[in-house]
Amino acid sequence: MDWNFRQDAPIYSQIIEGFKLSIASGELRPGEKLRSVRELAAWAGVNPNTMQRALSELEREGLVYAQRTSGRYVTEEENSVARVRRQLASERLSEFTAFMNRLGYAGEDIIGFIKEGEKPNGNS
């Protein structure tokens, strides 16, 4: 993960997004142990309380789980991983569609571009 925090959103929510992407893409494997809050905080260059908040939220969403004595692990639930993968994909897709709409391309055009793997060339 590369931590370049955007200016316009809370830091903890950007950490959550980063973890989701790592989990969805398999960069963090199911059942993998996470480092301690303090280590993760130092690694991301954020306050430990901020890291803690992000991890608690990921726990609440079922993407990581805490083992009382030994730390936190990435979920082994395939459904949770699949869900977050779809969630991220659909977020990106709506951003992309909104952008294309703004350029004046609608549904069929967009599908056409994707199918043909072509670059829009402006003379359609």
Add this chain to the structure above:
Amino acid sequence: MATLECIGLTKRYGSTEALDSVNLTIEPGKITGLLGPNGSGKTTLIKLANGLLTPTSGKVLICGSAPGVETKRIVSYLPERLNIPTWMTVTQLLNYYQDFFPDFDLERARTMLSNLSIGENMRIRAMSKGTREKVQLIMVMSRRAKLYLLDEPIGGVDPATRDYILNTIIGNYDPEASVVISTHLIQDVETVLDDVVFINQGRIVLRSTVDDIREKEGKSVDALFREVFRC
């Protein structure tokens, strides 16, 4: 109990009001940025908390006590100017800190010195300004204090060292300890802070958490600061 509490804290220098009825509470376990333009009262507030100045009126309390011998035991202070004896070598300085402060963690200090490639035989006088500042900050952060008062800790050092220092701060403080960092280099410290206090002309004009500002204002603390203090 609050680590640091200011109650109606006021300081006048002659007719100049440096701090005007400041009420402020810093809780344990928080890293707070004391942010304000030059001359806003940041250093005055920190000096009052260290007992280097006495209030004109009001009170400042460290873990419930007025600044004095007892509070100096639990407060680790980084002044805005160099305060370490320049004739000493690093080794002598380590001994000196160990003698003075029972909470001084020698191992921690030596690790940080070696990470920053600062030789222990070096004399402080022979160091560059930036290196002196690094040494001083290492000494301050190597104490296991309850409250760290850091007055402009990153002003004079390069960006890579800045990252190292900030990582040292977040990696080393005890979860029950509090850190107050006064600075105007907000962008550099923003991600390590829990809370921010904006101070201007001796008054607190804003108190919030970093993520609340980003959530509600949709902008960084740095951007908000530039807006609030636009010249």
